[in-house]
Amino acid sequence: MIEAVGLTKSYGKTLAVDNLSFSVPTGRVTGFLGPNGAGKSTTMRMILGLDTPTGGSALIDGKRYRDLHQPLRTVGALLDAKWVHPNRSARAHLQWLARSNQLPAKRVDEVLEIVGLTAVANKRAGGFSLGMSQRLGIAAALLGDPQVLLFDEPVNGLDPEGILWIRKFMHRLAEEGRTVFVSSHLLSEMALTAQELVVIGRGKLISQSSTEDFVAQATENTVRVRGPQLAALRSALGQAGVSIRDEGESLVVSGMDCADIGELAARTQTVLHELSPQRGSLEEAFMQLTGDSVEYHTEIADGPTPATLVPAGK
């Protein structure tokens, strides 16, 4: 289990992480979601003891990272696939890492096999594609067969094939009972990968919940009702106090679920041609929740200020 308590980090005037508390449960894939610049990478660097928090702490199974003995055996992490010397072979990179934590040399070949890099093990890492570099990073993370794994934006910049591979891989790690903490700025990606979600914006915690709950809570749940005569149903819905919106031939109802609307339709003897729950897109839901926290949000979203739209000379 990873636990952050009041984690804070400022770089000069920039408050990158702001009093962040969350916990990553054991044996599940937990997504770490937030727009770019939200502080995900900074948080992960603090968990790994690379950056020193300005305040608060991050603990792994109750210990600070720097107090772990041979930490690669406890925590594996891929923060940046480029943290490899370009002139060193993939095998040599894994060899020195393995040696530093007294891991058996044969483990190097095992992890190369797991990520499918055996054929290029003796090639210089500088010549690797991004997808291959990510695999090498994952191999490094797996070296010590750790129970806890951290991945920072592992699918960023990958082609669909690479994304699929990573996604399957995360699932496999969780099935093996490991704790996986994986960051992304894409909710759609996290919805496919993570069971739990820690959502942050501008360094602050927005929510921690199951992915399902987050999506349900974030999405405005509406029901589309279509039929030849909806007047009776409409007035019944009106009396029930839900909000109704006309959309062409149909009604869009929010505040009541399909089952209840169906019952009501039966009672008012209304013929229905469609009764379907509507879900906003995940990205919309995410933007809705983190909207206020997106850094540079106003600059990007507002476009030209109204003043500049006023014709000159008016």
Add this chain to the structure above:
Amino acid sequence: MSLLEAERIKLFTTRSPWWCGLLAIALPVGLTALIATQAGGPGSAEFDASATQLLTGLGRSVVMVMAALSITSEYRFGTIRATFQAVPNRTSALLAKTAVTAVPAALIGAVVGFGSWAVFRLIHPDPALALDSAADWRAVAGQPLVFAITAVLSLGVGILIRQTAGAVAVLLVYSLLVEGLVGLIPKIGDDIQHWMPFFAADRFIGVQADAPGLQELPLGPWGYLAYFAAIAVAVLAAGILSAGRRDA
């Protein structure tokens, strides 16, 4: 022990240390061979073994670059983060790197010292070059010590500055220019120069020991070596201390 091995794997699995090592040997030994062919013309001064070591400073400069690179390239490529992730005790990690940098530097120093002496003697066989005094032995066999300490000092500077260009510039400009120029400061220049680290290293080796102005010095050869080592250790300690405090 495993940390030393990890650092050893790192050092020998990229090519640049090999090239640096080769250059650190070939440059001084090659040029020493060249001046040996010109040595001992009529009217030239008497010389001894330390005269064969005049150009070893070139090798020392290459070792400086090599040692600084061994850490600045880690910062450049981000492998320092991988290192600190694997070994969160930064002091141990950096001390292991120090050892793994100093030992090859000492070996290079040995080859440069004895190589320069041997090639000089081969080309210019002169009984005066025989290693027949403590000073002669110090001049030649002392090189591994000087090279190793130079590597430690350079590594310390590399840890402090973290950028290759900056660290190499500081080291080379300081050792090749600043120390020499300090002596030109009127009145106090000489006194300051007598406490400069690479001046100290040269006093230990004893190059041009007969030169005027080098007769009344505050320390003897071994005192100067200890002083040089103390400075290197201090710089390294400062580097390790700052690496422990800064974000990786």
